[in-house]
Amino acid sequence: MKKKFALMLAVSMTVGAVLTGCGNASGDAAPADAAETAETQEEATADTEEKDTAEGDVEAGETEEAAAGETEGSDLVYAVEAGSAGEAAAQENGFQTNVVASQADALMEVAAGTSDAAIIDLLMAGAMIGEGTSYPNLTHTTELTTEEYGVGCRKGSDLASFINAAMGEAYADGTMQDLAVTYGVQEALVEQPASEFTEAESDSDVAYIKDKGTLIVGITEFEPMDYKDEAGVWIGFDADMARVVAEKLGVEAEFVVIDWDNKIMELESKNIDVVWNGMTLTAETTAAMECTNAYCNNAQVVVVPSN
Numbered sequence: 390m391k392k393k394f395a396l397m398l399a400v401s402m403t404v405g406a407v408l409t410g411c412g413n414a415s416g417d418a419a420p421a422d423a424a425e426t427a428e429t430q431e432e433a434t435a436d437t438e439e440k441d442t443a444e445g446d447v448e449a450g451e452t453e454e455a456a457a458g459e460t461e462g463s464d465l466v467y468a469v470e471a472g473s474a475g476e477a478a479a480q481e482n483g484f485q486t487n488v489v490a491s492q493a494d495a496l497m498e499v500a501a502g503t504s505d506a507a508i509i510d511l512l513m514a515g516a517m518i519g520e521g522t523s524y525p526n527l528t529h530t531t532e533l534t535t536e537e538y539g540v541g542c543r544k545g546s547d548l549a550s551f552i553n554a555a556m557g558e559a560y561a562d563g564t565m566q567d568l569a570v571t572y573g574v575q576e577a578l579v580e581q582p583a584s585e586f587t588e589a590e591s592d593s594d595v596a597y598i599k600d601k602g603t604l605i606v607g608i609t610e611f612e613p614m615d616y617k618d619e620a621g622v623w624i625g626f627d628a629d630m631a632r633v634v635a636e637k638l639g640v641e642a643e644f645v646v647i648d649w650d651n652k653i654m655e656l657e658s659k660n661i662d663v664v665w666n667g668m669t670l671t672a673e674t675t676a677a678m679e680c681t682n683a684y685c686n687n688a689q690v691v692v693v694p695s696n
Contacts, residue, residue, distance in 0.1 A: 465505040467691070468498035470609075472650030474669040475508035478533040478689045484508075491609045491649070493517075499692055500524055508533065510667055511688040512574055516613040518692060529690040537579065537683035541664035541674055543656050547589040548598065548663060549679040554586040555634045556684060564633060565684075572613040572626040577685045584682070595638065598662055604635040607647040607661035614667040615644070626685075627665045653677045 468487045469476040475495070479486045487504045489495050492513055498504035509517075511532065518527040542548040559565040560581035569575040588595060598604055606628075608615040614627040623644040635642035647655050652668075655661045656678065669687065670680055 468495035468504035468507040470495055470509075470649055472652070474534065474536060474671060475510070475689050477671070479508055482533065491611070493610050493612075496524055496527065496692065499527060499694065505693070507692040508689055509692055510611075510669075511690050512577060512613065512667065512685065513611060514690050514692060516573060526695050527692050528695045529692045531691045532688040533691065534689040536669045536671075536687050536689070538667050538685040538687055539670040539674075539683050540681040541652065541656065541668050541678035542662070542680070543594060543659075544677065544679050545589075545592075546594040546679045547587065548594040549681050550584070550588075551586045551595050551638070552634055552663075552681045553581075553584040555637050556581045556630070556682065557584040558637075559630070559633055565630065568626055568629050571629075574613060574626050574685060577687060579683050579685060581682065581684065594662065598640060599638060602640050603643045604631065604638060604640050604663065605643045605645055605661045606631045606666075607652060607655050607664045608644050608666040609646060609649050611667055615665075627667060630684075631663070631665045 465485065466487050467479050467484045468489055469479050470492045471488050471490065473492065475492070476486065476488065487498060489498060492507075492509040495504070495507035495509055496517060499507045511529070514529045516522065518524045518529060540549070540552050542552070556565065561583065565581065566575065566578065569578045586595075608623070608627070610616050611625070611627075613625055615623060615625045616628075618624050628642075628644065631644075632642045645661055647661065647664075649666075652664045653674075656664060664678070667685070667687070668674060670683060674680060
């Protein structure tokens with residue numbers, strides 16, 4: 390509107406100047422007056438455009454700041470599993486959190502409206518949210534991290550070496566790929582190299598597990614990695630791969646639900662033999678556990694209501 394007014398003013402002044410020039414008896418003063426008027430009009434128009442541009446920049450800046458505030462989620466509450474990579478991602482981004490016992494509980498919080506969003510694993514999101522799943526009205530948005538899954542054993546344990554060798558064999562004969570397709574994680578699967586098992590010279594965890602006849606696997610309910618079927622049997626990509634390893638050890642696999650925040654303590658106290666539950670290979674876990682090769686790619690994603 391300011392530009393339009395300036396243009397109308399300029400036109401009217403130009404017409405006035407032309408009429409004055411036409412009525413001048415001598416015909417000498419008109420050109421000079423017209424030039425001065427034109428120069429004044431150009432300056433006025435430039436000033437108006439500069440002011441409009443400045444105002445536009447302020448408005449754009451305000452909009453960008455508002456958008457940045459929404460992206461940062463400073464007013465949102467994110468449900469996260471205690472001790473998880475999702476909780477670490479929330480802390481790194483300065484998000485307000487509602488810490489719960491599992492990623493499944495985090496999804497329940499969002500569905501119930503008691504949290505604005507959740508941060509969970511991408512592989513779990515693919516199985517649990519969207520059309521045809523347990524939470525059809527939830528969707529995932531931002532990927533906050535990229536990461537890899539590994540299996541955790543006691544620090545110094547030779548079980549990690551045994552599992553690496555078993556996964557290498559399972560990948561070579563196609564067993565691992567078939568299970569990945571069954572549970573929809575084939576795109577995330579990481580190729581496993583051939584590996585030889587190296588048994589510890591003393592305090593062998595592999596020997597200990599063979600002697601007691603069970604491989605105790607620490608898990609949480611985490612579809613598609615570890616979850617119960619209709620008969621109450623633990624299934625999933627991780628659960629089935631743990632059974633493959635147990636078979637190679639000549640023992641039975643036993644699944645125990647743990648407090649994820651206490652997984653390292655559960656290992657050290659020998660309440661469990663291994664953590665096999667979509668565990669992200671972080672600096673903390675690799676420092677506190679003997680971890681296997683990475684076997685799946687993953688990310689931490691933000692889950693929100695679809696609307």
